[in-house]
Amino acid sequence: MSPRSDYDVLIIGGGVLGTAVAERLARTETRVGLVEAENDVAEHASKGNAGVAVSYYGAPGTLETQLINTSAPLWEEVCARLDVPYRRIGGVMVALDAAEAERLEHTHQEVLACGVAVQALDARQVLAREPLVTPHAVAGLLLPDEGIVDPMRLTAAYARLAATNGCDFRFAERVVGIERDSDEVLAVITPTSRLTARFIVNAAGVGAAGISRIAGGEPLVSRPRKGQYAVVDRAFGQRLSSIVFCTHLPDTKGTNVVPTTHGSVLLGPTAQDIEDPDDRATDAETIESVVDRAARLVPEVRDAYIMKTFAANRPAGDEQHRLRFDTKVPNLLHCTDRSAGVSISPAAADYTLGLLREAGLDAPDRPSAQRVLPPVPRLRTSEHPERLIAENPSSGMVVCACEQVSSAEIEAALTGPVPATSVEGVRKRTGAGYGRCQGSLCLAGISFMTAMNTGTDPATVMHTTRGTVGS
Ligand SMILES: Cc1cc2nc3c(=O)[nH]c(=O)nc-3n(C[C@H](O)[C@H](O)[C@H](O)COP(=O)(O)OP(=O)(O)OC[C@H]3O[C@@H](n4cnc5c(N)ncnc54)[C@H](O)[C@@H]3O)c2cc1C
Structure with missing residues (x-):
């Protein structure tokens, strides 16, 4: 431990990635702090996402894919430990014509190359697996290991366990400056504090490029990519048993029909690059097009009751995924992910700890640390x-x-x-x-x-x- 710093590791950002890292580090002999601009955790992308704990997202051989593969089998254990709802309900990706069936075959090969469980389905098998899918489906892929998690409960639970094990949470403190000591970050400045730390984890989501800039780090690009959703109520949700994905396009994963752990169903998202990270407005025209596209996959969504709409912004930019030290500032570690931050969070936390240990953080695991959050009895899901x-x-x-x-x-x-x-x-x-x-x-x-x-x-x-x- 460094005697000169307030913290061994200071994390900037209380989204799912910052809190997952905090939870893991707090189980070691590390003095860890987390500074968050808002008054609570899970206020940005980690609040407005679909909560799919994916088994497959993209190309093989990337660090993101490696972290998804490592996280996917852990979900039952992680969510039982953290008292978070999770269900491994599987996903069906649906092709609606010959062109989509051809693209689906490409995806099939990519999923196999990622080492993920997948099964090709013919039109009859698609309907047998998910009867609400359109009878116009010509082919499908079953991804049996896809799951759904409550992303807000997950983020809050990571934070709660981290705090239980000694992580210092500082809310309503936006990082506005960073002091350097030769090459390294020495202190993080907020409007009310100067916080010294040996290592900084930049988990600021859309704000990550700004943190890198004020730290004198690499010129990262991060910009908000808005996704809008319509939320359909439980009366429909209880009839849907799987996630229904559309066939991927080369540049977008498209609009899906996603059950949530609350029983509702999300239709969406869209993907629109915008300027203002605080712009979370939805608009009727976009929502109408979302419902149209969802209805191509599952026609009955047209008759379902839409309870609300919402939008959130992915931390998009020049890199889809970043989990590495800055090349200019050796004690600044970037930890961001555009579209699969929830799905990688268990493994990303371990991976971050590994990188910090390799860089010299003496952080042995603390056997006395609490690993399990006491469950809160929930009336709706209680058996008795x-x-x-x-x-x-x-x-x-x-x-x-x-x-x-x-x-x-x-x-x-x-x-x-x-x-x-x-x-x-x-x-x-x-x-x-x-x-x-x-x-x-x-x-x-x-x-x-x-x-x-x-x-x-x-x-x-x-x-x-x-x-x-x-x-
Ligand atoms: C529409 C949509 C659908 C998605 N669906 C899925 C999905 O189904 N499955 C999945 O795995 N992923 C999904 N994602 C992606 C996932 O939500 C993100 O990858 C993940 O939430 C990123 O987490 P984060 O902690 O990096 O960022 P955030 O949750 O954005 O957290 C960053 C935090 O940093 C704070 N911050 C920023 N600047 C500063 C500063 N200067 N000082 C202090 N604090 C600061 C912010 O206030 C914020 O709380 C989706 C995202 C969107 C938007």
């Missing part, structure tokens, strides 16, 4: 709700009727390490407000509990990390 309620009557006090989220679950989200400090923070950790009424019935209850736990006046309690409920 009556026992839950007998043990704790608050488990029977339902605040969100659509998602059956109890007052006990909300209380758990608002307390303990890295608690929710806003209504949105509660939603991310519990799913309250994500159902058919989109919070019209439960907003008052969640706001009241958030106000009580954060010592805020109910009229000014934070809704998102940036605005109040009334704003």
Whole structure:
């Protein structure tokens, strides 16, 4: 350990990658800190993604593919350890005509080259596997190891376990400057602090290029690539058993139909390069085209109830994936991924630790570190709700009727390490407000509990990390 620094490792960014790295490092003899511009974790790409824990994403031989291959078999273990919903439901990629069938064959060969389980399906087999797929499908690929995870719960859980094991989280501190000592980063400057560290992990997502620039590092390019989604409710979701992918185009993975762990279904995403990383607006024309494209794969989505739309921005740029030291600043490690950050997170955390150890970080594993988060009893998924309620009557006090989220679950989200400090923070950790009424019935209850736990006046309690409920 370096006696001159506040931290051995300081991570910039509290998305899924920054928190996964924090969780892994905090189980070693490392003084680790994480600095995040927003008031909470999972506020940017890690909030607005589809939560597909992919088994295959792209070409063989890349580090991203290696990390996907390493992460894919770990999901049941990781999510059980972190108390995060996960289901290995498999995915069907569908070809709708001869040209798509030809491209599908190319994908088939690529999946095989990645060493991933895959099976070619004829038209009859596609329908047998997923009866909601259009009868116009001419061929398909089954990817049995595709899974779905709750990406917000995952990010919050990585953070919670990291904090339990001693990681210091600093919220609402945007890194605005970096001090150098000859070639190396010496300190990170926020509006309120000067934080010294031996190593810096740049997990700032779209902000990664800016961090590299102020550190005097490589001229990286990162720009927001917006993806819009429509969300269909559980009444439809409970009839869909697999992820339905379209056939990939060379430059885009296209619009898919993706069940979520909450039971809803996502239609999307789109891919549009934009300028403003805070632009998360959706528009009717794009959403209509998303529904049209989704309906080509699964016609019944046309009759399903769309509960909401949302958008998020991928950290796109000159490199799809970056997990390496900067070539100019030897103690600055870049850790970003455009489109598969959730899927690589378990292995990326281990890989980052390996790189830091190779660079001289003395970080032996700490046998006393906690590996498992105590599970929060959840009313909707409990096999014995009556026992839950007998043990704790608050488990029977339902605040969100659509998602059956109890007052006990909300209380758990608002307390303990890295608690929710806003209504949105509660939603991310519990799913309250994500159902058919989109919070019209439960907003008052969640706001009241958030106000009580954060010592805020109910009229000014934070809704998102940036605005109040009334704003
Ligand atoms: C529409 C869409 C669909 C996707 N679908 C999937 C999917 O199904 N499966 C999958 O695996 N991946 C998916 N992805 C990709 C995945 O979401 C990203 O790869 C992942 O979330 C990136 O995580 P991150 O931690 O690098 O970035 P982010 O979650 O963006 O976190 C970066 C953090 O850094 C903070 N930050 C930035 N600048 C500063 C600064 N100066 N100081 C302090 N903090 C700073 C930000 O506030 C932010 O919280 C999708 C992405 C999108 C947008």
